[in-house]
Amino acid sequence: MYKDINPFHIKQLHAMPKHCDKCGQLYNPEPGFYMGAMYVSYGLCVGLFIVCFFGLYILLHIDPVVLLLIYALSLLLLFPFIFRYSRVVYLHLFYDFDPEAITRHQQEQKALKDQ
Ligand SMILES: [Zn+2]
Numbered sequence: 001m002y003k004d005i006n007p008f009h010i011k012q013l014h015a016m017p018k019h020c021d022k023c024g025q026l027y028n029p030e031p032g033f034y035m036g037a038m039y040v041s042y043g044l045c046v047g048l049f050i051v052c053f054f055g056l057y058i059l060l061h062i063d064p065v066v067l068l069l070i071y072a073l074s075l076l077l078l079f080p081f082i083f084r085y086s087r088v089v090y091l092h093l094f095y096d097f098d099p100e101a102i103t104r105h106q107q108e109q110k111a112l113k114d115q
Helices: 033-060 064-094 101-114
Strands: none
Touching: 033 064
């Protein structure tokens, strides 16, 4: 879904092709489409916080200040993954899996070549 597979190449973090080369799905259906992915990102960060803070606090009884530092560090490290995954989840919220999309796209491409 992304031009550069490595999420730590920050300059290419959000670079996406226009559409999927397998099924033809548009990756940017409308301008500003991925603004809503912020909410998915927020949910992922809250989930990470719950796991990091309460999980480690209950299991390991680590000082809450240290847990906040661990959380902040893990957010810094996981930011590229959270950014990209939230976009993927957001796109999937609006477009369902279509098992016939690949064959339909191949037929369309073949028809374009034959013209
Ligand atoms: Zn596809």
